[in-house]
Amino acid sequence: MTNKEANQETAKPLNFIREIVEDDLRTSKYGGKVQTRFPPEPNGYLHIGHAKSICLNFGIARDYSGLCNLRFDDTNPTKEEMEYVESIKEDVLWLGFDWQDREYYTSDYFDKLYEYALQLIKQGKAYVCDLTADEMRQYRGTLTEPGKESPYRNRSIEDNIELFEKMRKGEFPDTSRTLRAKIDMASPNVNMRDPVMYRILHAGHHRTGDKWRVYPTYDWAHGQSDSIERITHSICTLEFEDHRPLYDWFIEQLEIHHPQQIEFARLNLSYTVMSKRKLLQLVEERIVNGWDDPRMPTITGLRRRGYTPEAIRYFADRIGVSKRETIIDVSLLEDSLRQDLNKRAPRAMAVLRPVKVVIDNYPNDRVEELEAVNNPEDPGMGTRKIPFSNVLYIEQDDFREVPPPKYFRLSPGKEVRLRYAYIIKCHDVVKDSKTGEIIEIHCTYDPETKSGGSQSQRKVKGTIHWVSAQHAVDAEVRVYDRLFRVEDPNGDEWKSFINPDSLEVLKNCKLERGLVNVTQQERFQFERLGYFCVDPDSRKDRVIFNRTVTLRDTWAKIEKAGA
RNA sequence: UGCCCGGUGGUGUAAUUGGUAACACACUUGACUCUGGAUCAAGGAAGUCUAGGUUCGAGUCCUAGCCGGGCAGCCA
Numbered sequence: 326m327t328n329k330e331a332n333q334e335t336a337k338p339l340n341f342i343r344e345i346v347e348d349d350l351r352t353s354k355y356g357g358k359v360q361t362r363f364p365p366e367p368n369g370y371l372h373i374g375h376a377k378s379i380c381l382n383f384g385i386a387r388d389y390s391g392l393c394n395l396r397f398d399d400t401n402p403t404k405e406e407m408e409y410v411e412s413i414k415e416d417v418l419w420l421g422f423d424w425q426d427r428e429y430y431t432s433d434y435f436d437k438l439y440e441y442a443l444q445l446i447k448q449g450k451a452y453v454c455d456l457t458a459d460e461m462r463q464y465r466g467t468l469t470e471p472g473k474e475s476p477y478r479n480r481s482i483e484d485n486i487e488l489f490e491k492m493r494k495g496e497f498p499d500t501s502r503t504l505r506a507k508i509d510m511a512s513p514n515v516n517m518r519d520p521v522m523y524r525i526l527h528a529g530h531h532r533t534g535d536k537w538r539v540y541p542t543y544d545w546a547h548g549q550s551d552s553i554e555r556i557t558h559s560i561c562t563l564e565f566e567d568h569r570p571l572y573d574w575f576i577e578q579l580e581i582h583h584p585q586q587i588e589f590a591r592l593n594l595s596y597t598v599m600s601k602r603k604l605l606q607l608v609e610e611r612i613v614n615g616w617d618d619p620r621m622p623t624i625t626g627l628r629r630r631g632y633t634p635e636a637i638r639y640f641a642d643r644i645g646v647s648k649r650e651t652i653i654d655v656s657l658l659e660d661s662l663r664q665d666l667n668k669r670a671p672r673a674m675a676v677l678r679p680v681k682v683v684i685d686n687y688p689n690d691r692v693e694e695l696e697a698v699n700n701p702e703d704p705g706m707g708t709r710k711i712p713f714s715n716v717l718y719i720e721q722d723d724f725r726e727v728p729p730p731k732y733f734r735l736s737p738g739k740e741v742r743l744r745y746a747y748i749i750k751c752h753d754v755v756k757d758s759k760t761g762e763i764i765e766i767h768c769t770y771d772p773e774t775k776s777g778g779s780q781s782q783r784k785v786k787g788t789i790h791w792v793s794a795q796h797a798v799d800a801e802v803r804v805y806d807r808l809f810r811v812e813d814p815n816g817d818e819w820k821s822f823i824n825p826d827s828l829e830v831l832k833n834c835k836l837e838r839g840l841v842n843v844t845q846q847e848r849f850q851f852e853r854l855g856y857f858c859v860d861p862d863s864r865k866d867r868v869i870f871n872r873t874v875t876l877r878d879t880w881a882k883i884e885k886a887g888a
Numbered sequence: 889u890g891c892c893c894g895g896u897g898g899u900g901u902a903a904u905u906g907g908u909a910a911c912a913c914a915c916u917u918g919a920c921u922c923u924g925g926a927u928c929a930a931g932g933a934a935g936u937c938u939a940g941g942u943u944c945g946a947g948u949c950c951u952a953g954c955c956g957g958g959c960a961g962c963c964a
Contacts, residue, residue, distance in 0.1 A: 338901080338902050338903085338911095340901085366963090366964055368963095368964085398964070400963095400964080401963065401964075403963095404963075404964090457962095458961080458962060461961095461962080462960075462961090465960055466960075467889095467890085467960060468889075468890055468891075468959070468960055469889045469890045469891095470889095470890080471890095472960090499962090500962060502962095503962055505962095512891085513890050513891040513892090514890090514891055514892075514959080515890090515891080515959060515960050516959075516960095518960085521961085521962050523962085524962035525962080526962085540962095542961090542962070542963085542964090543963070543964045544964090547964085563893070563894090563957085563958070564958060564959080564964090565964090566892060566893060566958075566959090567891075567892055567893090567958070567959050568959090569892095570892095588893085590894085590957095595899085601964095643900085643901085643912065643913080644900065644901080645900070645901040645902085646901090647894090647900090647901075648893065648894060649893095649894060649895075649900090649901095649957095650893095650894075650956080650957060650958090651899080651900065651901095652899075652900090653899075653900060653913095654898090654899050654900075654913065654914070656899085656913060656914060657899080657900075657912080657913050657914085659913095660912090660913060660914090661913095663925095663926095667925080667926065672923080672925095674923095701923085701925090701926075702926065702927095731924090733924065734924090742922050743922090744922060744923070745922075746922095748922095776922065777922095781922085784922090785922085786924095787922095787924080788921090788922045788923065788924090789923090790923075850923085850925085852923045852925080853923045853924080853925070854923090854925095855925095876923075876924095876925050876926090877924090877925065877926090878924075878925090879924045879925090880924045881924090882915095882924095883924080
């Protein structure tokens with residue numbers, strides 16, 4: 326690390342949450358302890374937005390010698406499933422974080438929560454209410470008008486205890502009664518107008534089975550769960566800001582450990598959607614091929630796409646944390662990935678849209694083994710041999726019969742360097758007589774220009790990649806583009822912004838010989854094209870790659886500007 | 889029309905807590921290059937939502953507005 330980098334490292338500013346944590350450490354607010362938690366609801370797959378929260382919570386715990394728990398917020402048995410619990414654990418681990426033995430569930434606290442509820446009833450701070458959902462809404466008032474008190478609000482403590490007990494035993498039908506906190510129906514904060522703490526639900530729970538017929542609401546369960554786990558800093562998203570007074574109220578009535586809730590803005594990324602509801606819809610309506618579709622912003626999708634945990638963590642670091650609602654440009658995510666992969670991914674040559682090149686003056690029975698560097702960024706990664714012969718494939722894009730201005734690649738009468746091989750010159754083109762499609766490009770090579778040879782110094786403008794036809798490995802490559810055509814595809818019309826060309830399957834790709842034996846998830850840089858990784862669908866006899874991200878492409882910009 | 893939160897280049901995040909706006913991404917230009925990659929260098933781009941005020945001095949403090957977001961599930 327250079328001095329400059331070291332300085333940047335130490336000068337790295339704290340986000341506002343870390344400032345609060347450091348203040349609390351200085352004043353010993355929590356006895357010098359830091360305890361955070363990541364509390365997902367197991368009703369969907371984790372996405373890049375959750376990654377931000379995971380990095381925040383686990384990162385703070387790590388940096389201030391604290392601990393971070395994983396807690397599943399499983400208070401709604403009608404929506405939650407074990408499938409999601411498993412996927413969430415896998416994703417957190419993959420991101421590089423470890424909750425060790427602290428895998429908790431809100432349902433672990435159902436007994437305790439029930440006791441707390443009884444305590445509030447006995448304090449005259451909670452009551453059983455017989456209002457229907459409709460009636461309750463009417464009694465709640467509006468944003469500008471106060472609510473009315475429920476007629477059941479002043480039941481005796483004894484009646485409340487008895488009724489609540491019967492609710493628990495399942496003696497009443499679903500939704501017939503609720504347990505409510507007795508706070509203030511005229512509060513300007515609607516959350517304080519006697520919120521529901523328990524609802525009757527005759528539903529089995531994925532962990533507690535048939536034990537309960539009443540289930541705590543999130544508002545009642547969350548703060549107390551944090552308290553039970555001795556959380557010091559309860560970091561959550563902005564929409565819970567209005568709920569904080571309620572959580573504080575519960576904690577104060579109960580006189581139990583009081584965590585500090587801190588809210589931050591959730592992540593939005595351009596050209597994608599992030600809400601669980603929308604992601605679920607994309608999956609269920611088969612707009613994408615499952616939660617792990619490489620176009621999805623889910624962790625599992627990004628993983629399949631070829632993203633690395635390092636890149637995602639670096640990205641989370643770079644976006645910062647604040648209370649402003651913003652949309653982060655995907656290019657920052659892509660840049661984070663390229664920075665990581667550039668250093669680590671071995672290079673290979675691959676032709677995605679092949680066109681045949683015949684070197685007329687190269688003996689057709691000859692094969693040379695040429696030396697290629699595995700990663701110019703890291704000499705330690707060594708070199709490999711690649712075969713060269715008289716029939717090659719090059720990229721269709723790398724030949725133009727009529728070259729536009731500033732085109733450095735192959736065209737009639739022009740020369741290019743074949744990477745790690747020779748300089749060739751094009752002198753003829755064979756076309757299909759019917760379609761006009763170019764079938765073969767005829768070239769001659771200059772034997773004096775072999776890479777690394779004594780006469781190899783001659784300069785040509787362009788260098789292109791190639792694959793020897795007789796040695797090529799056939800492959801399928803899935804090329805992805807952004808899922809949506811607009812930066813902010815939200816609102817009611819969101820589905821109309823879906824990019825119909827977000828997936829292109831190329832079935833006739835030619836890879837260099839060395840890629841016959843690849844393993845799942847293995848990543849490469851295909852020179853001049855981008856980073857690619859082996860898809861789980863890949864088989865020994867049918868190699869399949871995903872394009873993770875393209876390289877920066879200056880030519881594409883020039884061409885676009887010209888057009 | 890009640891309560892809560894936010895407003896700094898195109899996009900994000902900073903600004904030693906009152907000292908004269910920085911970093912990254914994106915963009916532009918150039919150098920270098922057997923990846924139009926990588927790298928390096930340079931540049932344009934905000935005077936900090938507005939209007940007042942306090943102060944020698946305000947992105948930071950005060951006042952009044954304006955704009956954006958959230959909240960009326962027995963969802964989380």
